[in-house]
Amino acid sequence: MARNKFDVDENLESPFDIKHFRRAMVYIKRQKKPMIVAFLLSMISAAVALSAPLILQHVVDVTIPEKAVGALVGWSALMLATIVISVVLATIRSRIMTSVGQDIIFDIRTDLFKHLQELPFKYYDDRPQGKILIRVVNYVNSVSDVLSNGIINFILELLNLIFIAAFMFAVDVRLSLIIIAGLPVFLGIMLLIKTRQRRAWQAVSNKNSNMNAYLQESISGIGVTQIFSREQRNEGIFTRLAGNYRGAWMHALRYNALIPFTVDNLATIVTTMIYLVGLLALDPKDVTFGVILAMSSYAARFWQPILNLSNLYNSFINAVSYLERIFETLDEPVTVSDIPGAKELPPVQGDVAFDDVTFGYDEGVNVLENLSFEVKAGESIALVGPTGAGKTTVVNLISRFYNLTGGKILIDGHDISEVTLKSLRSQMGIMLQDSFIFSGSILDNIRYGRLDATEAEIVAAAKTVCADEFIREFDEGYMTEVNERGSKLSQGQRQLISFARTLLADPRILILDEATSSIDAKTERLLQQGLNELLKGRTSFIIAHRLSTVKNCDRIMYVSDKGIAECGSHDELMARRGLYYRLYSAQKMEA
Numbered sequence: 045m046a047r048n049k050f051d052v053d054e055n056l057e058s059p060f061d062i063k064h065f066r067r068a069m070v071y072i073k074r075q076k077k078p079m080i081v082a083f084l085l086s087m088i089s090a091a092v093a094l095s096a097p098l099i100l101q102h103v104v105d106v107t108i109p110e111k112a113v114g115a116l117v118g119w120s121a122l123m124l125a126t127i128v129i130s131v132v133l134a135t136i137r138s139r140i141m142t143s144v145g146q147d148i149i150f151d152i153r154t155d156l157f158k159h160l161q162e163l164p165f166k167y168y169d170d171r172p173q174g175k176i177l178i179r180v181v182n183y184v185n186s187v188s189d190v191l192s193n194g195i196i197n198f199i200l201e202l203l204n205l206i207f208i209a210a211f212m213f214a215v216d217v218r219l220s221l222i223i224i225a226g227l228p229v230f231l232g233i234m235l236l237i238k239t240r241q242r243r244a245w246q247a248v249s250n251k252n253s254n255m256n257a258y259l260q261e262s263i264s265g266i267g268v269t270q271i272f273s274r275e276q277r278n279e280g281i282f283t284r285l286a287g288n289y290r291g292a293w294m295h296a297l298r299y300n301a302l303i304p305f306t307v308d309n310l311a312t313i314v315t316t317m318i319y320l321v322g323l324l325a326l327d328p329k330d331v332t333f334g335v336i337l338a339m340s341s342y343a344a345r346f347w348q349p350i351l352n353l354s355n356l357y358n359s360f361i362n363a364v365s366y367l368e369r370i371f372e373t374l375d376e377p378v379t380v381s382d383i384p385g386a387k388e389l390p391p392v393q394g395d396v397a398f399d400d401v402t403f404g405y406d407e408g409v410n411v412l413e414n415l416s417f418e419v420k421a422g423e424s425i426a427l428v429g430p431t432g433a434g435k436t437t438v439v440n441l442i443s444r445f446y447n448l449t450g451g452k453i454l455i456d457g458h459d460i461s462e463v464t465l466k467s468l469r470s471q472m473g474i475m476l477q478d479s480f481i482f483s484g485s486i487l488d489n490i491r492y493g494r495l496d497a498t499e500a501e502i503v504a505a506a507k508t509v510c511a512d513e514f515i516r517e518f519d520e521g522y523m524t525e526v527n528e529r530g531s532k533l534s535q536g537q538r539q540l541i542s543f544a545r546t547l548l549a550d551p552r553i554l555i556l557d558e559a560t561s562s563i564d565a566k567t568e569r570l571l572q573q574g575l576n577e578l579l580k581g582r583t584s585f586i587i588a589h590r591l592s593t594v595k596n597c598d599r600i601m602y603v604s605d606k607g608i609a610e611c612g613s614h615d616e617l618m619a620r621r622g623l624y625y626r627l628y629s630a631q632k633m634e635a
């Protein structure tokens with residue numbers, strides 16, 4: 045899919061079809077038992093409620109004319125009992141179904157989360173996070189009722205309709221035909237609006253998603269917004285998006301409202317017709333007033349399930365627009381995954397080779413072309429070069445965050461596309477530019493990649509990267525709780541924690557992408573000593589704009605023009621007086 049942003053509706057790659065319905069059934073089937081119990085309770089409740097018109101007919105035609113007071117009290121008590129029983133059964137059923145609904149959305153949501161964890165970087169590159177979040181949170185909520193109560197109610201309402209039809213036909217066939225005469229009109233209207241109604245609800249889901257994307261983006265970027273005093277302008281954008289959502293919703297509701305309006309009117313028309321035909325056209329001996337009364341009651345009862353079914357249909361159409369998006373996410377291919385029969389990458393020494401590697405994030409736009417180089421185990425490699433040249437891309441490819449467009453990357457001679465991702469990534473320590481801190485304690489954050497690490501190991505790692513001192517200065521030391529993104533910590537402190545996290549995992553291959561950019565020069569010098577120890581015996585790729593930090597690397601690769609323009613030690617490159625020399629000299633002058 046093309047890249048998407050907050051003000052662009054997402055294309056629907058696979059509209060709802062029978063395949064999606066079968067997928068939904070998988071979740072529904074898991075709740076078979078409670079759903080059957082709820083269904084049976086509803087059947088009993090409906091049957092009990094249905095006996096009321098029969099009682100009414102008997103009372104009007106027999107009990108009242110006979111003036112049998114005792115019998116009247118008895119029938120009244122029975123009528124009351126039918127109401128109490130239906131209410132109790134309906135309450136129990138409602139409790140069961142609430143739990144079923146929650147179980148279904150729990151299952152869908154956990155499947156979504158599991159899948160999202162496996163989706164490659166590319167998936168996240170291509171769309172705003174808010175559009176992903178809304179699927180897991182809001183959309184799943186919105187389908188819960190349709191997938192639980194909706195299914196049962198649909199069957200029940202159908203059965204209810206059949207029961208009522210049977211009862212009313214048993215009482216009077218001619219009046220029953222009048223009652224059902226409105227059905228073809230109703231179905232015709234439904235068919236007429238079906239496609240437009242569906243599109244209208246798809247638009248609602250898109251506008252909702254756009255608004256959410258912008259909200260999420262605005263919250264993440266609130267600092268920049270306030271720095272540049274963009275509040276008013278952003279408010280305008282949000283108001284427009286919220287207005288689009290409101291408009292789409294109101295438009296879709298018009299279709300939904302049309303259906304009950306039609307049903308109500310048809311029900312009133314057929315009830316009037318029963319009175320007119322029953323009282324004026326039919327023989328009173330043949331059709332008693334009790335029969336007319338019972339038939340008018342059946343007319344209302346017959347059209348009630350139709351109204352309920354059409355409301356269910358409305359909810360279904362609404363839910364489909366969410367289900368489409370949910371299943372689209374679940375069906376999103378995990379393009380970076382283990383190939384069939386992928387081998388475990390054995391514990392590696394750390395030789396890394398790029399063999400004619402070509403790669404681009406977007407089709408037809410290569411960032412790297414025919415790149416080949418070899419790195420021996422234990423070597424430290426610095427990647428330097430202008431912004432946007434492709435340094436991060438090189439290290440992202442070693443960890444196989446993206447699939448190559450062409451060529452191969454080998455680690456200890458193993459093609460990384462043929463080994464399991466887990467065995468590959470577990471031997472790498474990657475510290476990205478953005479040292480993400482998760483909510484929890486500092487200890488949890490350092491332990492993130494090695495849950496079995498002891499406290500002593502954690503402290504040792506922190507000491508090595510000079511993080512121990514500042515951590516102990518917090519009142520609660522390692523147990524200090526930090527917020528998501530580490531807002532309690534300075535940028536440098538975040539980098540140090542993330543450093544400790546990477547080192548604790550004891551990787552054979554270390555990747556440090558601008559890992560020390562926010563650390564002050566004094567701490568960096570201290571850190572360098574620890575780092576030198578740690579880099580010993582490990583292959584390392586270090587990206588840094590501050591060239592003083594990579595001077596001592598075994599080899600420096602200058603990335604430019606979709607490849608490596610220069611490669612050598614600091615002294616060699618300085619002697620060559622080329623690109624690296626110019627960059628280094630420029631930095632020295634600035635300093």
Ligand SMILES: Nc1ncnc2c1ncn2[C@@H]1O[C@H](COP(=O)(O)OP(=O)(O)OP(=O)(O)O)[C@@H](O)[C@H]1O
Binds near residue numbers: 169437
């Ligand atoms: N996720 C992405 N999707 C599309 N293009 C990308 C993506 N990430 C990077 N690029 C593009 O690829 C090129 C190389 O980016 P890369 O991040 O590798 O550069 P870099 O050398 O690490 O830059 P810097 O020094 O600024 O970190 C850039 O032109 C950039 O626009």
